[in-house]
Amino acid sequence: MNKRSTATATIHDVARLAQVSIKTVSRVVNQEPGVREDTREAVQRxxxxxxxxxxxxxxxLAGARSFLIGxxxxxxxxxxxxxxxxxxTLRCREAGYHLxxxxxxxxxxDLAEQVDRMVWALRPDGMILTPPLCDNPQVLAALRDSATPCVLISPARDLPDMPSVRMDDTRAAEEITNLLISLGHRRIAFIQGPKNQAASGLRYQGYLRAMKAHRLAVDPEMVYRGDFCFDSGVDAAHHLLSRRQRPTAVFAGNDDMALGVLAAAQRLGQIVPDDLSIAGFDDxxxxxxxWxxxxxxxxxxxEMAHEAVQMLTVSRHDDGETGPPHRVLPYELVVRDSTSAPGGKAELGLAPQAAPRPAARAASKAGTKAAVKRAR
Amino acid sequence: MNKRSTATATIHDVARLAQVSIKTVSRVVNQEPGVREDTREAVQRxxxxxxxxxxxxxxxLAGARSFLIGxxxxxxxxxxxxxxxxxxTLRCREAGYHLxxxxxxxxxxDLAEQVDRMVWALRPDGMILTPPLCDNPQVLAALRDSATPCVLISPARDLPDMPSVRMDDTRAAEEITNLLISLGHRRIAFIQGPKNQAASGLRYQGYLRAMKAHRLAVDPEMVYRGDFCFDSGVDAAHHLLSRRQRPTAVFAGNDDMALGVLAAAQRLGQIVPDDLSIAGFDDxxxxxxxWxxxxxxxxxxxEMAHEAVQMLTVSRHDDGETGPPHRVLPYELVVRDSTSAPGGKAELGLAPQAAPRPAARAASKAGTKAAVKRAR
DNA sequence: CTGAAAGCGCTTACAG
DNA sequence: CTGAAAGCGCTTACAG
Structure with missing residues (x-):
């Protein structure tokens, strides 16, 4: 209908057409209160x-916000x-921001220099940091200097001066281990991630917690130190499956290592999950x-990103007393076909799709409760 | 050393300290010519x-550039x-832009609306479009209206008014097929992608071209229509392996389908690559x-992105006569262990890592030549 | 409820 | 080779 003119309209053009001042246009565009309804409508038209x-x-340039999130x-x-x-990006769009x-x-x-460059040139209204950068002292220092609001996603530890969003790795690892135990497994191996990653330790704790809660001994030979990469999963499988007493299930600290275990186990002639159940972490x-x-x-x-953008775009309320928020979001257990009862010959027909199996029972607690889902 | 003051320095502060006008500071910062060397140095200090x-x-706001690429x-x-x-992002950083x-x-x-919102609010100096958006008429129209320079990455077809960057899908598919043929395969199946994706047809053409060049018949039963998803690879495997005459090799139009073939073949008891070689596309x-x-x-x-940013940030030279550039970049054949000579029992020991095998010979032509690489 | 003035920090012509 | 002036298109105080 109204074809856009080549030259782009400015606030003055709108003001002229609506017969108001530019200040009023500004008020309407920014959804400020205190504008008469018919004035508002005229401007909107x-x-x-x-x-x-x-x-x-x-x-x-004129105001305090850049509408940019980094x-x-x-x-x-x-x-x-x-x-x-x-x-x-989705949440930014809703909020009128850009990422x-x-x-x-x-x-x-020159890490600090690179952060500086972004922060001082763009003046973003907020920054979102993912691991491992959210744990990097240089990055954090540069950001503090610039007084840019930040949200850390899954940092190694919560900081007193910066909000964070995370899930409960330990609890999730515990639930996965509980799932294996509930399937009947007793000899459950665990493959750790590298020492310098926070998630490694947290997930290991969850494994230990579940084992202890069920009074299952943790054989040191059943714990292998990997590095979160496929190859270390392969190595772990060779180590674990050459023991006198083999595990009936392996819980790897992440999916890449679990895939390494899967590949190696299959090459060694093991049927998964019949001979060996395998669980990972990350989806x-x-x-x-x-397969x-x-x-x-x-x-x-x-969800974590959504929450982070929310924290950065919604007017900050006083953290005076409470300090910045540290939110913990619910994760999701995804139960697929790589796990079953030990020795279970069930359900592994040759049909393209295996029949769905009832989802494992998983404890749910308020705040960080897990959804249980079945998926391909 | 020099601690950054809380208030951030403006061009006026620099001008005062260097005893010059702000115009001269601007010249130095923007690397414009026509500034005496010692003046320049003083400003830089x-x-x-x-x-x-x-x-x-x-x-x-003042100038013609936003230093933003979308x-x-x-x-x-x-x-x-x-x-x-x-x-x-890497090329943007080098060029002083942000992504x-x-x-x-x-x-x-509201696709056009969403594009408009970005373009008119941010006024990016350029836009990079990936498939399938680079083929979307609405998106392209919105972008043309705004006169934003664009570069299309791997579009279905090159447009007369927009530059593009791509690789030669057909040639790559031809080379993969040639590789299988050179290994001794004659009965080679192909799994197509969905009809609405440009890459599907191009890769199929490459397969056909190689087969024809070697005077190998293409059995219609050996061509299966998939949808680029894992499940369709599984289906394809069931279809292909239940034929009277099974293929000795399968070339899938992308990796996800190849992985489906791999999973299904292994469940059906086939040894890969001994019984069946499998090749994919995408890495x-x-x-x-x-495994x-x-x-x-x-x-x-x-490399395609690098090139795209380059086109958008470097001063546009006259396309007057020649039209916008359409660049074709070299791809890389990645030969791993899922392919071997038919029936070949070689090299598949139980060691964690199989020994490297000499890379397949692959034709290389100037301009779009392929590198041959061996990797995990 | 509405508006006139000033100014954010640069670049763009234009002078000299 | 260098600079003084104007202005980009908004928001921020401040008046009324």
């Missing part, structure tokens, strides 16, 4: 007519970052692209 | 001293987008997280 959109750079991440291929980014991404090498020599894309598909834990990446 | 960084919103994508989980984004990302549903009703993360790791093609995602 003019805005629509001219297809007016306030220019971010002008708003940013996302700092390290590993671009990680599904985790992809999920966080997805959640962040600026920056990939930083965790050990780059990576590959987890459902293998049998992997039982694992889905982290609430989208 | 002041810039360093004050840790001055020009504010993007002021530059954008990346539009659809599927956030795709490894392809991850690679493109990685390449784009703003936006995830758009290809079939959202997705999962391709190296299965045996998948022979596939790596798309030059980083």
């Amino acid at each position: 003019a805005v629509a007519e001219l297809n007016y959109r306030p220019k971010q750079s002008a708003r940013s 996302l700092l991440y390290y590993d671009p291929s990680a599904a985790f970052v992809g999920g966080v980014q997805q959640g962040a 600026v991404v920056e990939s930083l090498h965790d050990d780059a020599p 990576s894309a590959a987890a459902s692209l293998v 049998p598909p992997l039982t694992t834990v889905r982290q609430p990446m989208n | 002041a810039v360093a001293e004050l840790n001055y960084r020009p504010k993007q919103s002021a530059r954008s 990346l539009l994508y659809y599927d956030p989980s795709a490894a392809f987008v991850g690679g493109v984004q990685q390449g784009a 703003v990302v936006e995830s758009l549903h290809d079939d959202a009703p 997705s993360a999962a391709a190296s997280l299965v 045996p790791p998948l022979t596939t093609v790596r798309q030059p995602m980083n």
Whole structure:
């Protein structure tokens, strides 16, 4: 209908058409109160007519906000970052913000300089940090200097001066272990992640907690130190399956290692899950692209990002007394075909799709309760 | 040394300290010519001293550039987008730009509106579009209206008014097929992607071209229509392996389908690659997280993005006569253990890592030549 | 409830 | 080679 003119409309054009001052246009566009209803409508009509959109750079220069949120991440291929980014862009759109991404090498020599460059040039209204950058002292220092509001996603530890969003890794690991125990497994191996990653220890704690709660001994030979990569899962399988007493189930600290165990076990002639149940952690894309598909834990990446953007865009209330929020979001147990009762010959026909099996019972507690889901 | 003051330095502060006008500071910061060397140095000293960084919103408002590049994508989980984004952020950083990302549903009703919102608010200096958005008429129309320079990455077809960057899918598919033929395979099945994706047809053409060049008949029963998802690979395997005459090799139009074939074949008791060689396309993360790791093609995602940013940030030279550039970048054949000579019992020991096998010979032509690489 | 003035921090012509 | 003036398009106090 109203064709957009080549030259883009400014606030003055709108004001002229609506017969008001630019200040009133500004009030309407920013949804400020204190504008008479018919005035507001007239302005809105003019805005629509001219297809007016306030220019971010002008708003940013004149005002206190840039309508930009920054996302700092390290590993671009990680599904985790992809999920966080997805959640962040969607929430940003709803809030009228835009997401600026920056990939930083965790050990780059000029890391602070790179952060500075982004922060001082763009003046984003907030920054979202993913692991391992959310634990990097240089990055955090640069961000503190610039007084940019930040939200840490799954940091190694919560900081007194920065809000964070996370899930309960320990509890999830405990539930996965409980699931294996409830299936009848007693000899359950665990593959740890590398020492320098916070998640490694947390998940190991969850495994220990479940084992102890059921008075199951943890044989040191059944705990293997991996590095979160496929190859270390392969190595772990060779180690574990060459023991006198083999495990009937393996819980790997992440999916990549679980896939390594799966591949190695199958090459060694083991049937999964009949001879060996395998569980992972992350619900990576590959987890459902293998046979049998992997039982694992889905982290609430989208939700964490959503929450982070929310914290950064909604007017900050006083943290005076309470300090910044540290939110814990519910995760999701994803039970697939890589786990079953020990020796169970059930359900592994040659049909393209195995029949669904009743979901495992998983304890649910308020606040961090897990959903149990069955999926390919 | 020089602690950054809380209030951030402006161009006026620098000018005062260097005893010049703000115009001269601007010249130095923007690396314009026509400044005496010692003047330039004095300004640079002041810039360093004050840790001055020009504010993007002021530059954008006053000048013609925003120093923002937009990346539009659809599927956030795709490894392809991850690679493109990685390449784009790195090149942006080098060029002093920042990358703003936006995830758009290809079939959202308000697609044009969403593009408009980004374009008119941010006024990015350029936009990078990935499939399938780079083929979406609504998106392209909105972008044309706004006169935003665009680069299409791997579009279905090149447009006369927009530059593009791509690889040669057909040639890569041909080379993969040639590889299988050179290993001794004659009965080679192909799994197509969905009809509405451009890559499906291109890769099929490459398969046909190689078969024809070697005077191998293409049995219609050996061509299966999939949808680029894991499950359709499973279905394809069931279809292909239940034929009278089974294939000795399967070339799937992408990795996800190849992984489906792999899973199904192994469940049916086939040894890969001895009984069946399998090749994919994409080099997705999962391709190296299965056993045996998948022979596939790596798309030059980083390089395509690099090139795209380059086109958008470097001063546009006259396309007057020649039209916008359509660049074709070299891909990479990744030969792993899922392919071997038919019936070949070689090299599949039980060691954690199979010994490397000499890389397959692959034809290389100038301009789009493929590198041959061996990797896990 | 509404508006006139000032100014955010740069770049763009234009002078000299 | 260098600079004084104007202005980009908004928001922020401040009046009324």
